[in-house]
Amino acid sequence: VNDLYWPGDHRAGGVMSDPALVEAMVRVETAWLAALVSEHVAPADADADLTGLVGPEDADLLAELSESGGNPVIATVDALRSRLGATGAAAAWVHRGLTSQDVLDTALVLCLRDALDRVRVELDHQVEALVRLATTHRSSVMAGRTLTQHAVPTTFGLKAASWLDGVLDAAVGVERAATDLPIQAGGAVGTLAASTELAALAGLTDPVAVAVSLCSRTATTLGLAPHRPWHTNRAPLTSRADALAGCTDTWGHIANDVLTLSRPEIAEVAESSAPGRGGSSTMPDKRNPVLSVLIRRCALSAPSLAAQLHLAAAQSVDERSDGAWHLEWATLRTLARRTVVAASQASDLLRGLEVHPDRMRAHADAATAGLLAERDSLLARFGGSARAAGPEGYLGATDILIDAVLDRAADPASRS
Amino acid sequence: VNDLYWPGDHRAGGVMSDPALVEAMVRVETAWLAALVSEHVAPADADADLTGLVGPEDADLLAELSESGGNPVIATVDALRSRLGATGAAAAWVHRGLTSQDVLDTALVLCLRDALDRVRVELDHQVEALVRLATTHRSSVMAGRTLTQHAVPTTFGLKAASWLDGVLDAAVGVERAATDLPIQAGGAVGTLAASTELAALAGLTDPVAVAVSLCSRTATTLGLAPHRPWHTNRAPLTSRADALAGCTDTWGHIANDVLTLSRPEIAEVAESSAPGRGGSSTMPDKRNPVLSVLIRRCALSAPSLAAQLHLAAAQSVDERSDGAWHLEWATLRTLARRTVVAASQASDLLRGLEVHPDRMRAHADAATAGLLAERDSLLARFGGSARAAGPEGYLGATDILIDAVLDRAADPASRS
Amino acid sequence: VNDLYWPGDHRAGGVMSDPALVEAMVRVETAWLAALVSEHVAPADADADLTGLVGPEDADLLAELSESGGNPVIATVDALRSRLGATGAAAAWVHRGLTSQDVLDTALVLCLRDALDRVRVELDHQVEALVRLATTHRSSVMAGRTLTQHAVPTTFGLKAASWLDGVLDAAVGVERAATDLPIQAGGAVGTLAASTELAALAGLTDPVAVAVSLCSRTATTLGLAPHRPWHTNRAPLTSRADALAGCTDTWGHIANDVLTLSRPEIAEVAESSAPGRGGSSTMPDKRNPVLSVLIRRCALSAPSLAAQLHLAAAQSVDERSDGAWHLEWATLRTLARRTVVAASQASDLLRGLEVHPDRMRAHADAATAGLLAERDSLLARFGGSARAAGPEGYLGATDILIDAVLDRAADPASRS
């Protein structure tokens, strides 16, 4: 289901959708149940693949039922047990040793991983597009602008390299965020008490070690990292949210530049013109830079979403927080989906960007006196003559600076 | 469709849902089309009731199509025209004189009105419940607490009256917000140029006056107030967002008090125990104050949503903003839905609240020395003896203060 | 002391400075002490004018001492008592019946009143400047712009009128905010217990009525409105914060337009050139639109400050909040000072704005085909010929819309 209120939402597909969350919760329960059996805590006939037992078609009802317990896990477990058949071993053993927060936090991490994977792919596309722009336009002279006014000359290649530098910064953050995504598995208050008790009931010799193994085994199954329970230590989420905001910051920067440079009086760049894109409901000639507009929209909102996750972290209390935890789910979902959407839009924007070096050149030429005023004041003060004429004669270390960013882009290690 | 990530979301029903927005956009187009005909700008055969021509079943596709133009209006108008039949007068005249922002802003205002109406009803319920609590517990002595520690005595009646005072403050804000909800109708850049031109084409004598009449007539049809175009003056939205945040602030306050007072070591109040409510996925005896938890969750998030609308307003530029406008829609939707959910939850919370004056009394008695330390220091300094023994002897103007709030609640004028 | 980190801060002078807060706290204590004597609660010889007894020179030490009690009132009262002389009646009676929050909240309200007064004066200046701009440039044709691209024609007069409409919206909010600014006076937990007890000790017949009179008398002395204790109902602050954000929203809108229109490629307006203003540390020809830059800076920050006050309100608990209250002081100070600074800058900006109708005209002429594309598509569809040639022939109801805002500006009642 796409969000009519957030054009472009369909680009995120099922990422962190309601069905995705249901599916992830079921995956967590399945992995845990398998671990219970593998560790001989539960009998062999308790094993069951729960996949599809509760599914997308249940999302709406689960949502409604979720208010009663304050989260969707209780209703999901109830449905799993009921559909497994009341008398079976699997029904008896599903979810034993876990608490709601274990399932929901881990499911959110799984969903988040999908979002991060999507973002990484897009960042790669953007690096590629920007390497091309920085290379192609290495010598496309344009007016540098500060506080909206002409300053000294630069090149569009350096601007593209600067965008690229920002995208690489974002990619570093996302790589780190995608590393060691943690499982949550601590039981009711993070002591693994129920798991330990169940291991003891099963007659195992070191029940505590078994409880710990249940966590690490489940983590392995899910492709996550084992982690101490983090029920009220929320850095695992806030650090990922910061990484997502780092992405939207840099795309916002790019979008702002495109919006400015595509104003008709400047017209130094333009968004690509896909059929129908950028049209108006009433003005037939309109060609709005709609990708940039929508990216900018996202960039204006992401900082506040990341801040909500920090606020939730800072409001932690007891062994499970009374509302702060509950705030995280929709916040993280919204932040992650919006980031995926903007990632995809930014890729399209950069791949299709039309650059008009002739317009840049014309503006720089018309403004040469102003663009060289700094240089001329230096010449006047310290004597000597200019190195070269025209705006292209005052480009400083532009080439080296572009190369430095291109080198960074070429070095995979630069992102870790 | 309920939101699995926001337990309780189903309480908001269709308020500001995707189908509601589609329906509202169609209502706006219908009303405008009728005005065109009534004002003799369009021919009589252009009139058409567009209701249902585009509907909930289209929401998903419209969402996907909305990215191209940056908003859902273009695709909606396209669909309306296509389904009206390409050759008809209605198809030719639908949307003429409007711009996307006119339709979307007005549709959002219509949706917001529904949300405000829902909130008003709940506030009335809350006033009723709180009048009862303040009256019943007028003399239920309890420890006043400041910075978490015992201070001097108060009564639960005064606490309820203080909650009531906050609810009445919120109600004042909502009443004001529900007043003079404005239509948006300015055409492409807020000059009514197309309407005026169309009126001239129709041979009407004062085309400008006709253009203005189109707006006021449409406003009347929709039950809205005429208003100068506010494409980039967004106070009509920020002031409503502030009113919604005013509501969630006060419910957050109440929820925090209930969460504190229902801690097992205090246990002076408890949420009502509906079957299944407040349960845990693993601890059979749990009875969590889940309504308060979910209300608190909302209260933590609403300020940031209202701030996003202010940020969008502050980012206004040109005759239509390049991203700031687009940020408003989902933000307002989320804020409004969450407020409606919390409104309903707060009503349930207050109606069902269990109060234990015996526990209050016991705590106050056990802490009497501390609760009366201020009084005793005054007696020691200025001489004289206490007016009465026990915590109930140091309640000051409690009764008068309760009466003042009850009087306020009884006076309808107090909310304007 | 000016803030080096916030250029322009000196414009706010002493508004909500540390000395202003000290002075306001002393005023509150003086007014309350006088009320105690007037109501015969304290003996006649307890009366004292505390003005200057603690002053600006104490602010630094009071700040340091304030941590111990969590707020600056305790140290202030200690200093007052000590300087009044330990044996005197005034020293014995100062602050009796009050709690720290009473003094600090009321002092903040007094400081806030000064800020609001400053803002009101500036809003009046802005109205004046904008009336002039809207009138002078009523017919200065320019390109309307939406989503950064040319749309249909408008006039700079209508743009100025639209800014004016926003300023009037802000003024309505500030007028309301400046009305009924409340005293805070409830004693330790908002029951007026100490006041009542002291009145009883003094042998007065209706001690509760006396306690209430103390509040209203003190309010009158300070020029504030009596109010029920609002220790944990913070709408009196959040509503004022919303009004301040309403101002910065509208100035942000104006600043964004000026920044856009003063880009060298557009150059339709320019900030006035005071000597030295807008210069660069290295580029001699630079003339940056620095007022707009600094106003925009403020507008980006104010929503988040107002949201912090809402968050503090939503975190209310007990009879005095454990941190939420403490967050309000610096937040309100920063918001109010920044608003006063931006108010003054916005007045300067508007008073000095240079408008270049010739540039507007040239852009509109060069873009005529696009600016009239909507009109031409209507003509093509519905037949008929244009009302007039050129962009000035497609201005719709511009004149009437300007008049409507000018009428609003001329009507004092429009701001209530």
Next chain:
Amino acid sequence: VNDLYWPGDHRAGGVMSDPALVEAMVRVETAWLAALVSEHVAPADADADLTGLVGPEDADLLAELSESGGNPVIATVDALRSRLGATGAAAAWVHRGLTSQDVLDTALVLCLRDALDRVRVELDHQVEALVRLATTHRSSVMAGRTLTQHAVPTTFGLKAASWLDGVLDAAVGVERAATDLPIQAGGAVGTLAASTELAALAGLTDPVAVAVSLCSRTATTLGLAPHRPWHTNRAPLTSRADALAGCTDTWGHIANDVLTLSRPEIAEVAESSAPGRGGSSTMPDKRNPVLSVLIRRCALSAPSLAAQLHLAAAQSVDERSDGAWHLEWATLRTLARRTVVAASQASDLLRGLEVHPDRMRAHADAATAGLLAERDSLLARFGGSARAAGPEGYLGATDILIDAVLDRAADPASRS
């Protein structure tokens, strides 16, 4: 100067104060001037130690002058030149090759480094205190609490270990933030044009290489890392802000727990009672948990400040942003100072925390039935008998989990 509106502000001393910023700007100019001479761009007699030439006593005037250019650098450079004497080589050469943003950004980074150093010291203190608490109270049984209600048993040692885990997470972030703090040095638009031109004027053979060397040499002098110009790529600041918010999040969590557990009805912990600390202006027996209150205050505010820096980053445009850059300075200052204050308060809080295992035990004993309900339901379902009696018999992997965190604390590598 301490901030009366932010009790505890004096703990931050001069960190990021106005004088500190002046001093840092002068250090940057001095280092750059020395580099110009060392690289033979400027003549030997241009070298000068500018220290103290402009100092704290100038801060107020510089603040006032800063509005004209929009930042404090221009006035600072003017003052330096004037005091160096108009005719000297140093006066002629100071600041040549730099732009305002170079000086201000680098100065802010230097100030930020001081703040980070302060925070690191405090985090070390906190680790030490928490290791002690986790060790001492390893077996202090207490009720685990979720959503405010009793859940299953835990120990205070595990709670302290969980706090410690959060502090270690914060320390990882701060270590990373303190690494590779970058210089900013790009000249007017980030091309190093003026430096390159000056190197050419001096007749040096590879002017571009010299320009790059100027940056790296200055970085070395200042103890910073060379970095590509980041005028509009603001990740160097947002990543540090995120790290600071990570700290306040974890202290907020600790403070919330202390506030809850020190409620008189619970009284399982208490803040240490320094003389005068936690007193009231009217209630003589009060002992408020004032450190926790003030830490909580900070934690409520830091997310929004970090978000403002992200918003500024996302609003980047051109080669220097028109307001977004200007928003960063005061925001970063406020965030950094508040973090330093809270760091110090958190150390005091943890070092002095009084723990009452007897109270914990008593609550756990009184609630045993509820605390063991989960276990008993497992026993009932799966058969078998409990491993041990009482709440201490249901502690799961508590010991191992405590050890894991203690091991992490003991391993310096864990913080990188």
